[in-house]
Amino acid sequence: MKxxxxxxxxxxxxxxxxxxxxxxxxxxxxxxxxxxxxxxGSSNYKYDNVFRWxxxxxxxxDVLYSQVLKGNFIDRINNIIKYIKDPNQFxxxxxxxxxxPTFRTKEDALEYLAIQxxxxxxxxxxxxxxxxxxxxxLFYFLVHFTSTFFYNQFSKYIIFIINLIFFIGTLFTxxxxxxxxxxxxxxxxxxxxxxxxxxAISTVMFQRMYMMLTFFSILYLYYIIKFIxxxxxxxxxxxxxxxxxxxxxxxxxxxxxxxxxxxxxxxxLLFKKHFKKWFDFFKPHVxxxxxxxxxxxxxIGDIFFSYRGIGSIDNKTNTFLENLQxxxxxxxxxxxxxxxxxxxxLALLITLIYKIIKKQLPKIQKQDKLxxxxxxxxxxxxxxxxxxxxxxLGENYTSRYIMLLFPIIAIATxxxxxxxxxxxxxxxxxxxxxxxxxxxxxxxxNTPIYLYKDYSQVMDLAQENKDKYFVYVFDxxxxxLNSMPEFATYKASLILNKNIHDFNLLDNEILNNENExxxxxxxxxxxxxxxxxxxxxxxxxxxxxLLELNSDVESTYYKITK
Numbered sequence: 001m002k003x004x005x006x007x008x009x010x011x012x013x014x015x016x017x018x019x020x021x022x023x024x025x026x027x028x029x030x031x032x033x034x035x036x037x038x039x040x041g042s043s044n045y046k047y048d049n050v051f052r053w054x055x056x057x058x059x060x061x062d063v064l065y066s067q068v069l070k071g072n073f074i075d076r077i078n079n080i081i082k083y084i085k086d087p088n089q090f091x092x093x094x095x096x097x098x099x100x101p102t103f104r105t106k107e108d109a110l111e112y113l114a115i116q117x118x119x120x121x122x123x124x125x126x127x128x129x130x131x132x133x134x135x136x137x138l139f140y141f142l143v144h145f146t147s148t149f150f151y152n153q154f155s156k157y158i159i160f161i162i163n164l165i166f167f168i169g170t171l172f173t174x175x176x177x178x179x180x181x182x183x184x185x186x187x188x189x190x191x192x193x194x195x196x197x198x199x200a201i202s203t204v205m206f207q208r209m210y211m212m213l214t215f216f217s218i219l220y221l222y223y224i225i226k227f228i229x230x231x232x233x234x235x236x237x238x239x240x241x242x243x244x245x246x247x248x249x250x251x252x253x254x255x256x257x258x259x260x261x262x263x264x265x266x267x268x269l270l271f272k273k274h275f276k277k278w279f280d281f282f283k284p285h286v287x288x289x290x291x292x293x294x295x296x297x298x299x300i301g302d303i304f305f306s307y308r309g310i311g312s313i314d315n316k317t318n319t320f321l322e323n324l325q326x327x328x329x330x331x332x333x334x335x336x337x338x339x340x341x342x343x344x345x346l347a348l349l350i351t352l353i354y355k356i357i358k359k360q361l362p363k364i365q366k367q368d369k370l371x372x373x374x375x376x377x378x379x380x381x382x383x384x385x386x387x388x389x390x391x392x393l394g395e396n397y398t399s400r401y402i403m404l405l406f407p408i409i410a411i412a413t414x415x416x417x418x419x420x421x422x423x424x425x426x427x428x429x430x431x432x433x434x435x436x437x438x439x440x441x442x443x444x445x446n447t448p449i450y451l452y453k454d455y456s457q458v459m460d461l462a463q464e465n466k467d468k469y470f471v472y473v474f475d476x477x478x479x480x481l482n483s484m485p486e487f488a489t490y491k492a493s494l495i496l497n498k499n500i501h502d503f504n505l506l507d508n509e510i511l512n513n514e515n516e517x518x519x520x521x522x523x524x525x526x527x528x529x530x531x532x533x534x535x536x537x538x539x540x541x542x543x544x545x546l547l548e549l550n551s552d553v554e555s556t557y558y559k560i561t562k
Contacts (some may be wrong), residue, residue, distance in 0.1 A: 018195035031455025036207035043143035049129035053495035066430040109487035113154035138249035141211035159207035166215040189431035194410035196439035199334030201448040216247030217404040244288035260378040323387035336442030345524040376486040462489040506538035
């Protein structure tokens with residue numbers, strides 16, 4: 001152990017510094033994307049995977065636990081499949097059927113966010129919640145497990161801990177890959193290029209499964225590079241299979257990356273007539289797929305028929321070229337290449353031309369060529385495929401779908417540069433200079449996404465009015481989740497889905513006995529019209545704008561008084 005620490009002290013120091021950078025930014029994170037809150041609720045809420053705005057919880061529990069989640073494991077799986085196909089097979093409670101908005105207490109909201117004593121290790125509820133979504137369950141199992149250490153508490157550090165562990169794992173895997181490529185001198189520059197980039201920081205800040213996906217993707221690449229180096233023999237079959245299974249059960253985009261590499265190496269092995277080696281390579285992939293499907297059969301519907309799977313190919317608002325351009329911009333932004341990329345390209349081109357003229361380029365060996373193909377081609381094809389199938393392109397937040405590529409792009413960049421310079425000391429100096437230059441440019445001029453700094457103002461307002469009732473108006477079934485910390489702070493919240501009939505609910509005993517309440521209206525709605533409806537139906541006459549935010553939060557807050 002002492003010998004390892006001594007030999008790798010600079011690598012370990014680099015990892016510590018990069019982890020410190022992550023702690024710096026997590027302390028700046030104040031709010032959440034609705035998908036991030038969904039990570040907590042879907043992992044910890046036994047009633048459903050979404051927090052509903054009507055008196056839902058107990059009624060839904062009766063339906064789920066008395067009719068759906070009964071019998072042995074096989075019976076439960078069959079019932080879940082039946083329920084997903086046709087929920088009407090199971091009689092609904094009156095509350096479930098009518099979906100009338102009701103005041104939800106702060107205790108209701110906290111129960112959605114945080115694990116309760118009776119729900120600790122209730123992994124079947126986690127499994128069930130994910131069966132109704134479009135993602136596999138492994139990440140949510142980990143969130144549920146980590147939440148047990150934060151009993152009845154909601155904290156951004158729950159998923160941050162998970163992400164940080166997989167971030168550290170990704171950095172160590174970069175080291176292992178560089179060892180396999182015989183370029184140990186590239187380890188620290190690559191760690192810095194990736195780990196201090198806006199892309200890596202945003203991945204760790206984003207409280208979803210994408211940091212975990214990144215780790216299993218780069219770990220799979222490590223085993224592939226090792227497979228090539230070991231003359232196409234898999235020496236760690238168990239861990240190779242485990243990596244594929246875990247990646248598959250983390251996020252389905254892992255399958256795209258694996259299939260691309262599998263196809264490239266299969267073509268090479270079959271072309272070289274290495275049939276036995278190909279079959280030995282084929283077996284663990286098939287076995288992993290079979291185990292994954294048996295454990296989570298809902299993956300078939302998610303992958304082939306859901307709005308996030310193959311069925312989503314034709315449901316895009318942008319053209320294919322627009323999507324490609326979008327992802328290109330995202331890579332430039334998240335590696336902080338703005339204003340500096342042209343200088344770097346020119347410098348490298350001049351160096352390359354000089355080397356060609358002087359005939360000083362190192363000779364690329366056959367194994368290096370295959371490594372380059374396996375590392376670089378899947379990046380290109382992955383972006384092309386994701387540009388075709390990923391939803392919601394055009395938002396800043398959809399860089400999530402290429403997050404797994406960020407460390408691989410860093411590896412590909414510096415590994416390619418290594419063939420321009422024959423001296424390893426020169427390679428180290430050049431790559432370290434580039435990585436530090438880009439990192440400093442990013443840290444001083446850019447900001448990671450998913451921080452939602454403005455949300456601190458919203459929570460300050462909620463704390464100041466925590467003994468008051470809260471009325472929240474939005475226009476869909478899901479985005480209210482990003483306001484769950486508010487719902488867990490106010491005395492109780494009435495969540496109205498812009499349905500004009502719902503505003504009649506404001507004339508009720510709860511509000512009639514109050515002198516004032518807090519109102520939130522989303523900025524993309526007709527605020528004037530909604531404000532008039534609220535005043536008209538509640539019997540209140542006056543309003544005061546308390547807070548108006550147009551960036552991440554996109555909400556206006558009012559104090560409504562009689």
